[in-house]
Amino acid sequence: MGALELRGVTKSFGSTEVIKGVDLSVKDGEFCVFVGPSGCGKSTLLRMIAGLEDATGGDILVDGKRMNDVAPAKRELAMVFQSYALYPHLTVRDNMGLALKQAGVAKSEIKVATDRAAAMLGLEPLMGRRPAELSGGQRQRVAIGRAIVRTPKLFLFDEPLSNLDAALRVATRIEIAKLHRELKATMVYVTHDQVEAMTLADRIVVLRAGRVEQVGSPMELYNDPANTFVAGFIGSPQMNFLDAASLGLPAGKVGIRPEHLTISRDQGEIPAEVSHVEKLGGETLVYARNPQHGLLTVRLFGEHDFEVSEKVHLTLQRERMFQFDPDGQRRR
Amino acid sequence: MASRKPVRWHIAVFLAPAVLVYTALMIIPLFGTLAQSLMNKDATGERVFVGLQNFARLFGDAIWSDAFWNALANNTWFFVIHMLVQNPIGIALAAILSTPKLRMAAFYRTAIFIPTILSFVIVGFVWKLILSPIWGIAPGMLDAVGLKFLFAPWLGREETALTTLALVSVWQFVGIPMMLIYAALLSIPDEVIEAAEMDGITGWSQFWKIKLPLILPSIGIISILTFVGNFNAFDLIYVAQGALAGPDFSTDILGTFLYRTFFGFQLQLGDPYMGSAIAGSMFGIILVGVCIYLFGIQTRLRRYQF
Ligand SMILES: Nc1ncnc2c1ncn2[C@@H]1O[C@H](COP(=O)(O)OP(=O)(O)OP(=O)(O)O)[C@@H](O)[C@H]1O
Ligand SMILES: [Mg+2]
Numbered sequence: 001m002g003a004l005e006l007r008g009v010t011k012s013f014g015s016t017e018v019i020k021g022v023d024l025s026v027k028d029g030e031f032c033v034f035v036g037p038s039g040c041g042k043s044t045l046l047r048m049i050a051g052l053e054d055a056t057g058g059d060i061l062v063d064g065k066r067m068n069d070v071a072p073a074k075r076e077l078a079m080v081f082q083s084y085a086l087y088p089h090l091t092v093r094d095n096m097g098l099a100l101k102q103a104g105v106a107k108s109e110i111k112v113a114t115d116r117a118a119a120m121l122g123l124e125p126l127m128g129r130r131p132a133e134l135s136g137g138q139r140q141r142v143a144i145g146r147a148i149v150r151t152p153k154l155f156l157f158d159e160p161l162s163n164l165d166a167a168l169r170v171a172t173r174i175e176i177a178k179l180h181r182e183l184k185a186t187m188v189y190v191t192h193d194q195v196e197a198m199t200l201a202d203r204i205v206v207l208r209a210g211r212v213e214q215v216g217s218p219m220e221l222y223n224d225p226a227n228t229f230v231a232g233f234i235g236s237p238q239m240n241f242l243d244a245a246s247l248g249l250p251a252g253k254v255g256i257r258p259e260h261l262t263i264s265r266d267q268g269e270i271p272a273e274v275s276h277v278e279k280l281g282g283e284t285l286v287y288a289r290n291p292q293h294g295l296l297t298v299r300l301f302g303e304h305d306f307e308v309s310e311k312v313h314l315t316l317q318r319e320r321m322f323q324f325d326p327d328g329q330r331r332r
Numbered sequence: 333m334a335s336r337k338p339v340r341w342h343i344a345v346f347l348a349p350a351v352l353v354y355t356a357l358m359i360i361p362l363f364g365t366l367a368q369s370l371m372n373k374d375a376t377g378e379r380v381f382v383g384l385q386n387f388a389r390l391f392g393d394a395i396w397s398d399a400f401w402n403a404l405a406n407n408t409w410f411f412v413i414h415m416l417v418q419n420p421i422g423i424a425l426a427a428i429l430s431t432p433k434l435r436m437a438a439f440y441r442t443a444i445f446i447p448t449i450l451s452f453v454i455v456g457f458v459w460k461l462i463l464s465p466i467w468g469i470a471p472g473m474l475d476a477v478g479l480k481f482l483f484a485p486w487l488g489r490e491e492t493a494l495t496t497l498a499l500v501s502v503w504q505f506v507g508i509p510m511m512l513i514y515a516a517l518l519s520i521p522d523e524v525i526e527a528a529e530m531d532g533i534t535g536w537s538q539f540w541k542i543k544l545p546l547i548l549p550s551i552g553i554i555s556i557l558t559f560v561g562n563f564n565a566f567d568l569i570y571v572a573q574g575a576l577a578g579p580d581f582s583t584d585i586l587g588t589f590l591y592r593t594f595f596g597f598q599l600q601l602g603d604p605y606m607g608s609a610i611a612g613s614m615f616g617i618i619l620v621g622v623c624i625y626l627f628g629i630q631t632r633l634r635r636y637q638f
Contacts, residue, residue: 052526073532085523088636089545099531
């Protein structure tokens with residue numbers, strides 16, 4: 001229960017069109033992540049699904065029912081906000097139970113539901129506190145708990161981890177993944193962090209300027225990007241783009257991921273000069289400059305010693321390389 | 333090497349102007365008045381210390397105490413009307429103004445706030461003209477809608493005069509609670525309201541369950557401002573009914589009582605010593621009220637950070 005379908009959804013604020021026709025279907029139980037650069041319309045799309053923003057055009061369907069004119073609360077979905085948006089005057093327990101109380105659910109049932117959610121998220125010792133007495137990570141867990149309690153058809157997350165520090169972000173990410181496995185609920189998750197997208201998603205929707213660029217599983221997007229935008233957006237460090245003509249290929253661009261370039265001191269296709277080296281312990285990133293192709297990133301596993309301004313040679317693993325036509329579309 | 337903190341002269345220098353002005357204009361007159369309330373003239377017209385005699389007269393001598401309790405009771409009623417009418421209306425107006433669907437909100441906001449910046453002289457005089465049974469427009473307007481029978485010379489009747497004036501004051505000052513509550517409502521983050529929408533808490537229940545608890549601290553501040561303002565009130569009554577606060581002292585509040593006593597009015601001679609005693613009593617009443625608020629209420633109101 002909880003399949004989502006968008007058909008030609010558009011949104012304009014005044015005369016500026018922010019969402020320019022999005023078609024998408026999310027299967028029941030799927031974890032779908034929207035990624036894209038800032039301002040591309042991820043939040044707007046999510047808010048339209050939630051009913052906080054009216055769609056200018058198109059249809060939004062949940063389980064086959066058109067939801068465009070249904071009030072947010074009646075859509076049976078729950079949203080977790082970036083700023084947590086907890087009710088400051090209520091305790092953790094009341095924050096989580098308020099929706100059920102409003103719906104007229106019996107007190108004993110509310111207690112069962114909130115206790116269950118609290119147990120899932122490890123919130124039991126905090127039930128009597130107010131949001132101001134919680135840390136950021138705890139607040140975010142309460143916000144997630146508030147969503148769970150309502151047993152919605154669909155969970156919506158708008159950048160829920162972006163206010164947390166790096167370690168907590170990883171921990172909460174794992175918790176959300178676990179939650180998804182336990183609840184088997186459909187989740188739509190917005191982020192601009194592509195690591196979050198890759199690790200959580202069953203399917204990623206890459207958005208750019210109000211349009212869907214590509215939809216696919218994380219590995220599909222990694223191994224088979226449709227265009228230079230998706231290729232550059234997915235994968236970190238970013239894919240290298242080289243001029244195709246100078247490599248003896250049809251005009252356009254050639255994309256190669258940093259892990260698919262090999263570096264050698266004595267021989268190779270592309271001569272370059274090391275301009276910076278980042279040693280991360282498990283891996284080493286070498287930034288090398290070639291006058292024709294600009295700065296290229298090479299990712300090496302393990303520790304390697306390269307000096308700045310050392311002369312090196314780079315080689316492309318041909319079978320790993322992507323060719324794009326001059327418009328940026330993948331050449332197949 | 334122990335480095336001693338240098339004397340921070342700049343703190344004293346920056347504080348001095350405010351402290352000096354405040355002392356000259358507030359502290360000295362306040363203590364002067366309090367001191368004067370403990371003095372009186374002896375037979376030769378000399379100023380002598382009489383202890384609490386003035387207060388004993390004020391509360392014990394029927395001539396004084398009847399007038400004092402009358403003024404205090406009227407003043408309390410004046411305050412009750414403000415609390416029951418002005419503040420709820422102010423909150424309701426703010427709630428209406430903060431709904432995003434309302435058009436011309438800025439116009440309404442300004443229109444409702446304008447009476448607050450009018451002089452009380454204008455307000456008192458205008459309402460006297462409006463309500464006058466002889467040349468006022470209220471009878472005519474009620475007549476036009478067939479409700480003339482409802483009209484009464486409200487300002488001229490003992491039973492209604494005080495309430496009428498309190499409502500005029502409400503009309504004048506309702507913009508202040510409205511603005512304060514409006515600001516408090518705007519400071520509630522959109523996402524909290526949106527979360528409430530998602531939880532199915534909409535309309536009135538959203539106001540009662542989410543917004544009202546979050547603006548309670550502002551309501552507390554408004555209450556104490558109303559209290560202080562009302563127990564210091566004078567001007568509107570004076571303009572509308574004169575220092576005798578007629579009819580038959582039915583609109584007499586502490587401010588007008590103080591004025592008559594201190595400066596004298598018509599046949600009554602001014603008595604600065606008894607006047608100071610009344611002023612001291614007013615100060616005490618307000619001090620007690622403010623302390624109850626500060627220590628009894630405000631500490632219980634949580635301020636919410638979002
Ligand atoms: N209420 C609004 N009125 C006008 N324009 C808006 C409004 N809300 C959003 N926009 C515009 O719509 C576009 C998409 O905004 P949106 O918030 O969906 O971006 P986003 O993808 O969530 O970005 P971010 O990653 O920074 O959160 C932006 O260009 C923004 O300026
Ligand atoms: Mg956003």
